[in-house]
Amino acid sequence: MDNKTPVLQLRNITKRFGDITANEKVDLDVYKGEILALLGENGSGKTTLMNMISGIYFPDEGEILVNGRQVAISKPEDAFELGIGMIHQHFKLVDVLTATENIILGLKEKGGLDLKNAAKKIRQICDTYGFEIDPAQKIYNMSVSQKQTVEIVKVLYRNADILILDEPTAVLTPQETEKLFQVLRNMKRDGKSVIIITHKMNEVLEISDRVAILRKGRYICDMETKNANVQELTDAMVGHSVTLNIDRPEPLDPKPRILVEHLTVKSQDGVTKLNDISFEARSGEILGIAGIAGSGQKELLEAIAGLQPAENGHVYFVEDNGEKEDLIGMDPLKIAAKGVSLSFVPEDRLGMGLVGNMDLAENMMLRSFRRGKSVFTDRKYPYDLAEHVVKELDVNTPSIATPVRKLSGGNVQKVLVGREISSAPMVLLTAYAVRGLDINSSYTIYDLINRQKKNGVAVVYVGEDLDVLLELCDRILVLCDGKVSGLVDGKNAVKNEVGLMMTKVGGGAANV
């Protein structure tokens, strides 16, 4: 193992943003033909470090060596020239352009703009590594997985030898993830080096050769993946020992709380988003909802919360004494007053629920501004609540008066989920509550959700990570293309079966 050649070496890299030190004296080596996993909690500076390699940020101190030669990467172009390409967590693609146009964007090839030739070269790359994309397709018509493929091809088109992937699997289904990993293995075989940032431990163990760990902006250690295990990695990442079990307490006296009957929802353009959905959510129970992104999860939660008009069907709120009341057509405010609380974490994390330019207390106020009788708002209550959430959930923020937009993704989510839980709901609807969160923060959130469950709240949990759904939820409703594909018991469910149900209604007869 000693004859490995380092293609990329970082020495003493430091980067500060104002008073915040994102990276401090980081040393890191990447070798030829290896897949290196970069691990760290949210805000530990992984993305910042990678951005410095790809020329988005410029390090304040330290040096970068590529193939043993010291280089200055002051802009993305420099990175391309050195054979470094990064696939960002938020895709850097122009929606209204085609795949080809996006891929050749910014290239300084000789001659005029020759889209045909470029498309030919793209097809070649696709054949070599096993991608499937249509070069002439517009980005806005693509699925998340296709967009990611375009990003990867873009980097390969520029002959990159070092690929950086920032949380590539966060938005993929298990099947798509498997496909991506196959492609990464093909690249490795081709002698390329891959750096992958991910929070999912099982993926780290599956795909990587070596793991490097960052904590609070500092480099902690690296280890061979084959000698590592989840517990060890997590402890190194967090800095102290953590327990990695998701509790699943037996539901206490479950009673029907929300009754959905034959719910059909259409989008504004008339596309059917939910097709004849029926299920029941019970108090003191976590109902998981699995499905490929965009299978109707968002519409379902919104329909329950009264934000989405229903074409057909009923959503009953069932009181303890068995009285039923239809929520469809009811004012969202009234529904919220009944104790139905929605916390949806969209892909960009902010979009729904929080206002980026407002500070923590003001964001708390979005829920409470109707309290009090005078025309002036009560600023004391939200301020206290914000302080409470910050303390309880260990939110990393300079102060309560910091605009939410400036917090790292994980902290933003804690604020959102913390606020929703604080209202002591009867029904808690959460979607992607741990989206992009590191393992430690994720467990904090699971814990919070479980606490709600013990309090007798009916929790509807829309999640992406099947492993978590299987561990956390009492029952799992699988959606596929707006239809109920199956309802399985959390304890006895098999991951592969659920995965198949996600892609095909009923899961199909094959592969059982």
Next chain:
Amino acid sequence: MFDIVAFIPRAVVQGIPLLFGCVGETITEKSGNLNLGTPGIMYVGGICGVIGAFLYEQKAGAHMIGFLAIAIPILCCLIGSLLMGLIYCFLTVTLRANQNVTGLAMTTFGVGIGNFFGGSLIKLSGADVPSIALSKTHAFISATLPFAKKLGWFGKIFLSYGFLAYAAIAMAIIAAIMLKKTRAGLNLRAIGESPATADAAGISVIRYKYIVTCMGAMIAGLGGLYYVMDFASGVWSNDAFGDRGWLAIALVIFTIWRPNIAIFASILFGGLCILHMFIPTGTNLAVKELYKGIPYLVTIIVLIITSLRNKRENQPPGSLGLSYFREDR
């Protein structure tokens, strides 16, 4: 009877200043800069051309050389509008000031500059009417092909304009080809849609924004020059240019950011602007006034239709009006 042969040339000359403004604003907006300073820039372009022409006419007296009589006003106009473009870029791109506020301020500023120097020149020339006439320069700039008049209706409709009118159409075509077929055009579209993406792809966002916005300003400035020197027969009077700059910006939306459509759209707008002069005599004056609102009405209708159809390609550039800072979090 509606006189189509008389109507079209008048619609065209009305439309050409709008076409200049529209093409300039379109490429500017494609870079993500919403330059609401365009009306002001067109004023500045106009008055700078007037100043250049005025000084040259005074200096040369009776012995004006054709080339200089054309080149000096154009050069002055370009320099003036370039300066306006640079100010706008410095404020919005480098200092990242709010584009709407900056643009509106630039318009107020540009109109003020135009009227200030316009007023000064009128004083200097000692004219007894509140305007300044540069008829000699007008003669040079609006010169048409000598045989155009002999070609009857064909010559009247197609060949009766000064060279600046053809330059405007050429510029619209060049801009359309540039946007659609060239690497620079692709880069520019990407910057307008998503500067962060363009930046990550190694395109110099700031440089593109500066260059394109300044080019756009110069093209728009020529619209002001054309208005004074050709359309208005070399006569500058304060505020005569009116709200043509705003019409040009409306035209950008009307043409859904496509310079090739702008050629026809500007002539259509020009036609709509003068339609009130061609309706039968005896129509109520109040009704006549209503006709002047048609271009704006049409723009609103087009806006409604395009937003109803909701086609992604017809939407404004994604980052229009937003400033870009790479290390913004």
